[in-house]
Each structure stands twice: as structure tokens, then as C-alpha cells.
Amino acid sequence: MSALSKILELHPDRLFAADPLQRDIARRLYARIQDLPIVSPHGHTDPRWFADNQNWDNATSLLLLPDHYVFRMLYSQGITLEQLGIRRRDGVAVETDYRKIFHIFAAHYHLFRGTPSRMWLDSVFHDVFGLRESLTPATADLYYDHINAALATEAFKPRALLDRFNIEVIATTEGALNDLKHHAKLKGTGFEKRVITTFRPDDVVDADRADFAANVQKLGDITGENTTTWQGYLQALRIRRAYFRDHGATATDHGHPTANTADLSLSEAEALFSRCLAGASAADAELFRGQMLTEMAGMSLEDGMTMQIHPGAHRNHNAVIFERFGPDKGADIPSPTEYVQALKPLLQKYGNEARLNIILFTLDETTYARELAPLAGHYPALKLGPAWWFHDSPEGMLRFRHQVTETAGFYNTCGFNDDTRAFLSIPARHDVARRIDCRFLAQLVAEHRLNEDEAHELAYDLTYRLAKQAYQL
Amino acid sequence: MSALSKILELHPDRLFAADPLQRDIARRLYARIQDLPIVSPHGHTDPRWFADNQNWDNATSLLLLPDHYVFRMLYSQGITLEQLGIRRRDGVAVETDYRKIFHIFAAHYHLFRGTPSRMWLDSVFHDVFGLRESLTPATADLYYDHINAALATEAFKPRALLDRFNIEVIATTEGALNDLKHHAKLKGTGFEKRVITTFRPDDVVDADRADFAANVQKLGDITGENTTTWQGYLQALRIRRAYFRDHGATATDHGHPTANTADLSLSEAEALFSRCLAGASAADAELFRGQMLTEMAGMSLEDGMTMQIHPGAHRNHNAVIFERFGPDKGADIPSPTEYVQALKPLLQKYGNEARLNIILFTLDETTYARELAPLAGHYPALKLGPAWWFHDSPEGMLRFRHQVTETAGFYNTCGFNDDTRAFLSIPARHDVARRIDCRFLAQLVAEHRLNEDEAHELAYDLTYRLAKQAYQL
């Protein structure tokens, strides 16, 4: 190690409260659950990785290019996406020297101080790659070479890492029209129960999309149903759901701009569907998305799939970036989200069904104590997903537990989702959640609001059991 | 105690911060105020209890059936209200074996971990009934028998408990048409100053109610006023307010869906009232409720009654539950609530009156620092009520103090309200508030933001003096 370099270490007490009493309890709780298998029921890793089991290429294209948390921060400080090698839709040339891009990242690594990205990345560097010096401009080459060399080995092939990371099950997410060929390829490998898909029908239920009618047509082609009729369309969705279940899916996922739901009569729904196929108004598209959430809840009651609702992102807020680089480039911004009126039609119809598992997420933390905990603390069909996206962070998780627990308890929540495409960071992300849950429980024990034996049981439940139960894994 | 049972204990430091410096200060503050008399200026106990002073019947019907905090949590986890013995409106049979219901409760007591209900119930078990083992399925019979035996004794009659709990005064809440016969019965018993009523006119000011016109007619019958006219209606309300004051009331209470107020001209108000009597539109009903808040503030200025405004609950969100079981079954959900525009008409008219006491509550914590503290830190007529309902909890109270104090100070707040029909839990609820206030003050002292002698004075004020002052007790 050079004179200038700084040690990279992960302190065993990281993220626990500094107060000795709470820290000691947190250590005891964490010691018993830190090595539990990882259950990752909601994420965005590429199933091709596990199907083909090829080595990854280099540090930049694995760690930086797919991680919008990373390049949004760099972009906010004046570094262009072209400099970072993000491919332009219009074919304009961008940086392709991956080492150079890694140097830019190293030179700006201080920007991530205080962010979860910093913590996840340091964990990947330390635990996954065994690096013991901090990332700085001086160590950028060392990092780049070391990581690339590691990535070329057998031990860093995707399936080997599934084992090393102790991932019991991981769910990817595919669109309704996806052929699931990667999942199909896994059949018979012994990994088909560990790498499963999730049914995400946004592309065939969102009539705001330019390709909606074409997608619905494809849905008909794939299923052999006449999807120009409402009943044919619904039946085609049932067929696709069954196809996904056959590839491991136990859950559906719905990423809508709002939490609005609807419960239209058959004739209203038919007329709305026809209008949407012909080119929907914004209001019709919103109403149709809402109706489809209720329809999907009904199908979940039929086929038993867990239903996830992820509302509240204003997608592609930056039109210039969207035009040049496409979606998922760090320009999605949360919006205020209303749940009490929005969910009422769906809940009136299905909220009292104890067999139904609907998991709600939010980007609007103001709804935790005001709306979501009261709803989940009453309706048998509702549970709350963990702190999501911008709030998947130590502070975000603490706010979630502090604001939700008193009204919804622990047992109307569902454990942790990593929600990531950054595969190598999955152990770090689950470790953050485990540490923060132990920290929260330790505070309750230290303040004599919970017994320590109960806290041990809860730590196990929050780490492992509740996710398996909520997603039926 | 059997080998399997666990000790039930209430730690003397519970709810204080774990940090030794803060904890020590909190202990000193709490030691001086823990035994102060209970002032309960806003609640929902049944005045019949104190009037008739009969023994309660059994643990289930006293502790579980009236407590929507308890059965909403059980319901959220798939236990039906029928299993819990909640009476159906349509006469369909429900569970009537109270011991069996108590067993269901015991088997699911872990659901309450981390909730205030758990803390209140454990305090009742430990302090009121002297139980020393935790509630589990194994101890359910012991609990049920022990509690029932205690309830049959002289010491557990309502008035004896008023003494044992050191309740200096407790206010119940009655609708405007109530004959107050239970309060009347208390006259001459020595309890008439300790058990007082509160005037809650929602049933005669909410034109959304199906029985509004009938209620206004009854109001006329009771008072001898012609309540088909606006002036007669207002005069009838004045007469009822005087009647309530004669039964101890020092305050009114207004539970509206929003905080909207209005200040209409006489002719506008007359016309609106006529439309409402004839069957109000939703907009008219909302406007009328708003106008009536302003009218009530004017009457409070005349007769000196403290006015409480409790907005923001979406009542009976679950139509199925409402239809089968009626209101107050755990299906009320908070909604976002606006105050700045909503209160303006009332405040323009009466906000500068230093003689007027208007106490605001909220279910929308986002308004604490943004709207309520700035309003209460300016208008002489406004004070802030304590953290309410879903927020009547350790975390909720801490958020209240942390977000309100810097702008409104302590002296624009009003001490604690228990707001409960769970009579036996009243000492525990006040104790939670006392502990949390001492904890908050201790933090300020430990961080050298307040002197300890000031904190002692504030602890007394927050526990006792401010409630008496705000409610004129």
C-alpha cells in the first residue's frame, strides 16, 4: 500500500447506534441473523447472466454503466453522460475507454459521501473483491485491474456468486410479452427454483405508451386470444400469468404513476378498453391503469400470485436526457402520492380477502404514518413493502420503521427487497437492511419497549421469514 | 409461575432514551411529576359507568370489544370480527364465548409488538390487575380468570378506580341531542365536578348525515326553538351549549372531515341552511360544516367554552365492515389535511381574540412544522392539541414535540388528552405522555438547550397546568 493511500475497512459495528447499550444489543441480534440466506423476491438483475453463466467483462460496464444511482450523482455535478460512456439513442459517439471512465468515477468518489451508494460500493470492493485500500484517483488503476482480473475467474461467474452470496432465491422482473427464454434455459440446471421471474404487465396495461396497441396485439398473437375484445384481453393476461408461474413467478409487479384504482361495470370497462386501443386520452389511460389494478387483484385471488404496487414515480422528468439516452437514466423523480381515495375501489372489492397478498410501496414517506400504516393495519389483503428506491438507505429504512410500526406493527410488513440490477451489491444491500432492522429493534429493547427474546424472533422474521411468506417462496 | 411462562415487568426507565446522561435527567424530571393527578379533558368513556357505578362483567367485553386499536390489528391479520365477537348490525350470529375470544387475542398478542396498544395493555395487566406473567396462550386462562375475579370486587367499581387512578377530572363526550342523564345522576354525589361532559354537535351540523334534518328537528323539540329557521337553529344550539355547561362542560368538540371554515353573510348562511335541511349536496354540506365552525367559535367567544377541532379522518373507509358492523371498527383512515387556507375565514373573524381558546388537532403530521406551529405561534386564539389517535404513541409524541416546539414553543400546546374509551388504560396513557415529555425535555437539557430548572417547570406545566388552563378546569 502506498504512502498516500487510505485503508478501506468495513467496521463490524457500522450502522448500529453509537450508544453502547443499544450497540451491544444490536450486535447480539445481528450475530444471529447476519448469515441467514438471502431471499431477494423483487429485483432487476438480468436473467441471461444466470442462464448463460458467462464471465462479466470489466469493472466499468458491470459496476457503473447500469447503476443510475451512480451516474445521476456524477451528472448532477457537471459530468456528462457521454463522458461516462452511456450509449446515446441517436448513435452519437460517447466515451468508450472504460478505464478512463473508471478514473472519472474515482476522481469524484467523494461526491458519494453520506449516500448508500458509497456504502454498497465500498462493500463490493472490500467483501466481493477483497480490496483493502480506499478508492481514490491514486488507486483507480489498481482497482480497475484488480476487479477485471477477478471478474475473469471461475469464482466470479454468476452462478458461483449466487452460491457465494448464499442467495436462496432471486426474482427477476420481465414484461408480459417476454418469452422468458433465459428462465427456460435454467430448467433442469438446479437453478430454476433459485432464479425466478416476476410478471410485470405495465407494457400491456399502460395506454399512455406509444406501443400500447401494438403490445396488446402481440399479447393476442402470443396467447392465441382475440385481444381486441375486453374478455379476450383478460383471458390472454390469465394465460401469460400462468406462463410466468410456470417459470417460477410467485408475484406480479405494477409500476404506475399513481395508486389510482377503479371498479367499472363490465360495459364501462369494455368501452374504456376500446377507447384505449384506439388511442387513449390521458384521463382514459389513467382510468384504465386503475381498472387493471383491480382486475389484476382479482386474478391474484384466482391464481394466488402476490401483487406488488409501486406507484409515485414521475418517469423521465428530464426530456433532453430521455431523448438522448432513453429511460432509467437517473431522471425519475418521486411525486406526492395519495392512497386513501386512490385504493378505495380495489379495496372495496378485494380488501377484505385474507387470502390475497397485496404489497404496497411508496416514494412518498409522508404516507407511512398517515395512510399506509393505517390501511395495512386494517385491511387483511394489504401489507407494506420495505422502504423503496430513494428511501432504500439507512435513514430511509429507519424512517419507515419509526413511522410504520406503531400502527401497522411488524407483521404487516414484508422483509427486505433489494430492487436492484447491481448484482454484486445484493449482499451489501441486504446487510444494510439487516443492520438497520437490528438497530431499530435494539433501540426498542434498550428503551424497554420490547423484550430481547422478542427482538431475536423479530430479527429472524424481518430478515427471512416474512419475505418468504409474503412472496410464497 | 410455570416453567414456560415469561415474567411481565414494567421497567422503571421504559421510554426514556438509552443514553445514560439523558436517562438520568429524564428520571429526575419524571420523579417529580409522575404522581400528579390525571387531568383528562378529552375522552370517550361511558358516563353510565360513573353514574351507575356497577362492576364490569368480564375481561373480553371490557378490554377487547370496545378497543378498535386491538381488533383492527387482529382483523388485518385475517381474524374476522365475527370471531372476535363484534356484534353485527344484521343480527347474524357472532362468537359469544368470551373466554374463547380472549384465547384468540392471547394467541396473537405478538402482533402488537412495537405498538402502543401493547404498552397500554401490559400496563393494565401489571399495574391495574397485578399480573406478573406475560400474556401468552399458556397464560390466557389465568389472565381471564384473574381479571374477571378482580372486576367483580368493590375495588374495581368505576368510582373506586377514579380514586385509585388519581383522576382529578375526566370529560366524556356527548352529542348535542343527548339528555345527559348520566351526568345528571352524578349531581350531588361529589363526582359531578370530576366527571363532566363535552358538547359535540356533529350530528346537528353535518348535513351529509342521513339523519341531519331529523336531528335538527329534535334539536328544535328539545329547546322549544323553531329550528327550521337559521336564527332559531343558532339559538337552539346556544341553549344546548348552556345545558351542557350546566352538566360540567367547559369545551366543545368538532370532528370534521376537513378543517375548512367559512364566513358567509347572513343571507348566504340562511339560504345554505335551508338547502341543507332540504337535502344537501356534498359541496353544501362541506360549506355548512365550515360555516358552523365559525359560528361555534363565535358562540365560544360568548360563553367562554374551549373549542376543539379534530379534522382529517376519512371515516368508514371499508364499506363492507361499515355495513356489517357500523362505525368505529378500526376502518377510519387519516387523509392529507390542509389548514392554512381552510382556517382562514374563521381566523380572519376570530383569530385575534386572546380570550378565545381554539385547540387544533391533526392526523397529518406533515402539518406540524409547516402549518400548525406557525399558525399557533402567531394567532392568540389558537393552541395545538397533543399528538392524536394514530399518533398518540411514543414515536408520535416525539415527532410532535420535535416538529412543533421550535416555532410554537411549549406554551402554545395544551398538555395531554387520552381520547379513549378504554378506561382502565387511562393511567398508562398519561404515563406514556409524561415519560415522553420528560424524555424530550431531558434531551434538550443534555444538549444544553434548556436549563434543568426550566425543564422541571415545563414538565409540571405539560403534565398538569396547561391542560387545566386550556380547558378552564
Added chain:
Amino acid sequence: MSALSKILELHPDRLFAADPLQRDIARRLYARIQDLPIVSPHGHTDPRWFADNQNWDNATSLLLLPDHYVFRMLYSQGITLEQLGIRRRDGVAVETDYRKIFHIFAAHYHLFRGTPSRMWLDSVFHDVFGLRESLTPATADLYYDHINAALATEAFKPRALLDRFNIEVIATTEGALNDLKHHAKLKGTGFEKRVITTFRPDDVVDADRADFAANVQKLGDITGENTTTWQGYLQALRIRRAYFRDHGATATDHGHPTANTADLSLSEAEALFSRCLAGASAADAELFRGQMLTEMAGMSLEDGMTMQIHPGAHRNHNAVIFERFGPDKGADIPSPTEYVQALKPLLQKYGNEARLNIILFTLDETTYARELAPLAGHYPALKLGPAWWFHDSPEGMLRFRHQVTETAGFYNTCGFNDDTRAFLSIPARHDVARRIDCRFLAQLVAEHRLNEDEAHELAYDLTYRLAKQAYQL
């Protein structure tokens, strides 16, 4: 010191967390930055003070009468503004006995317990005036005489205090029509680089104001432009911006009711401007303010001035107070503020400009984690201003850092603004910010989320470097 008086002391650890580990780290961080020069890039001191360098008159007119934090609290507890000597617009006599007013203040000093005003005032009493007894009714005369005597000395002249307070630069705020004569008088004194102005054009862009058309006419008179045309009006604003820059301004400031922006075509903008000059509707005035934010951003790109946007105050909520006493009397109330849709037109046009510095403020803390940190963590043109106004307080600053840092990092924030007209409190206000930032950093270090060497660097940046950079000082 009399037997009854209490010692006034400022504890060296004040505002640090009580936990010994965190406190020790905070002490170390603070020790290195506590004496850094004060950079005050946004405030409301009177430039006449520094231009004329006259002694202030007395404690009441310097410390109380201009401080709406102080008299809003007294007013909320029933003391009239007349009793406090606030001048009425209608000439009705008010209290003029300044000693008597100071006594009223002393008698109610307990109302400020737990508020930042209390902390700032105690710091002024202790550090600026050397008082060592607490303010009570018993010490009111001692205080009043001692402060007045000090104020009469050379050492308490404004420029002497600029030196004593180690203020490197302080920005005042002037309207677009201001002649900046006080700043002009400073030229050649050596203070012209230390006391600078800020361009605040609200009076010529807010068509809701009764004097809007007259102000635009004056703008034309001052600049020699034909401000009855859209192009002449814009050119006149450019001329005024240059004039302000010539008097030290490096920034503009925009205090709008909302964050709405617009990006109209030239012909739409021309037509809107004409309608506004003729007497704007509320909708036109709002649209015009929004268009002008975008125009101002464009001019900032031309001339390099930093742009500050301060939305969300409902001004003059109390009509009676406004009518009698005018604006800025403690009756401005924050409102819910939307940013994601509101800023979109401006950001679509200029958000990707890395050369542009737009600093956003908010009174709606719910937007910190939900909207502002995500926006500032993406758009190169955006940074976040510090916790503002009601949130310029220990708790408010902590909420800001806890809710913003994980998504926006530290480097999309801008250091501290004191935003005050209370000149003597400026060192205390900056000291509170320094202490709270060190406390927050110390927590991250103690929880192993940040290295201590990084925390030292950040403490320096947050205290000094980021403000200079964001405001180009």
C-alpha cells in the same frame, strides 16, 4: 449578582449529541471550523448601517422591534403589537416607552424555551454584550442599561462589529428599483467587497401587486427603456442586473408564492405581459411570475449571477395585522409546495446547464427527500439551499441533513444562509449551523458511515467553501 438571579452560560458542548462518542467527534470537528470567517450570502440587514456606521440607539429598537420571530411569539400569547411598540400604519399611538417594552419581553422570556430565538438571544446577550446573568424580570433593567451603554460605544458601531464578528462578506437584499445609494457610499471605504447587494425583482415581476404597473413604469424611467413592451421590459431588467452587479451583487433572489415556472412562446409572453400591465387576473399573475423565473434563469446564464428561488410562503395570512401594521409582522405561514411539475418548464429549458447555479429553498420539509434531493441529485443546474426560515433551527437543520444527504449528497447543498435582519445574532446563527453540521457528521463517523478525515473536510466545506462557491464569492 443578586441572590435571585440565575447564571447565563453557553455550554461549550451545546447542540452536540449527548452520547459521549458522538460528542467527542463533534468537538474535534467543530474545533477546526468554529473560527472560520463568516460568509453570509443571503440576508436582510440594512445597508445604511454599514454605509453610515452610526451607533444604534437602544436594546428594544435594535433587538426586538425588527425581529418578527420575537413578537409573533409574544403576540400568540395575548400581548398586542401596540404594547410592543410596533408602529401602526394608521398613526394610532402605540407604546413608545422602550424600557417598558423591554420589561414586557423579559417577563415573557420563558415563552421562548426550546426555540431558536432563545438560543440566538442568549448568545447575543452573553457573547456580544458580555452579560452573565439570565434575562428575567429582575434583571430587565440591568440588561436594558447595560446593552444601551454598550451600543453607544465605538466598539459597537456596525463596521467594528463586522470586524469583530469576522464577517468576510455579507449580502443585503434590495428591490429592483432601489438606487443602492448605501452600497454606493461604501465604494472606496474598503467595505464595498464585504457588504454587497442582491437583486430581488419581486416588485417588478409580481403582477398581483397593486403597484406593479407603476413599478414597471419606474423601471423604464430608471433604465431609459420602453417597459411597456416585453422586449423593453426584459432589457430594462438586464440593465438593472448589471447595475446591481456593479454594486457587488453575485446573486438574485425570488420570493414567489409557488415554485411554478413557465416557458411561453414569444408571442404568448408578449400578450401575457400586456394583460398583466393592464391589471392581471390571479391566473395571469401566477403564469407571469412563472415565466419570469424562466427568463431570470436565462439572464443568469448570460450574466453568471446565482439564482435563488424561495417559494411557499402564504404572506400576510392575518388581514387585521396586515391592515394595521403592514407586512413582515410574523403572520406569514408556509404552505404545501409542489416542485416536480412546477419546475419542469424551467428545467426543461435550462436544467442541464452546468454553468447555471439555481439554489432552491423550501418551507415544506416533506419535499426534502421526496422531490428536492432527487431533483438536485440529477440536474446540474440545481443546488439546495439550507433549512429556511421556520426551519432555520437545530431540529430543522437536522431534518434537512437527514432527509437530503442520502440522495443529493453534501455537494449539491450550499452551506448556510442566516437570512436575517437581526445583525447582532449573525454569529450565533452561523454557530448553530456549524454545531449542527458537526453533530450530523459526528453521527455518521460514530456509526462508521464516514471516515473522520472526510468529516473534517466536509465540515470545512459546509461551513465555508460551498457557500463561497455557490454564490461565487
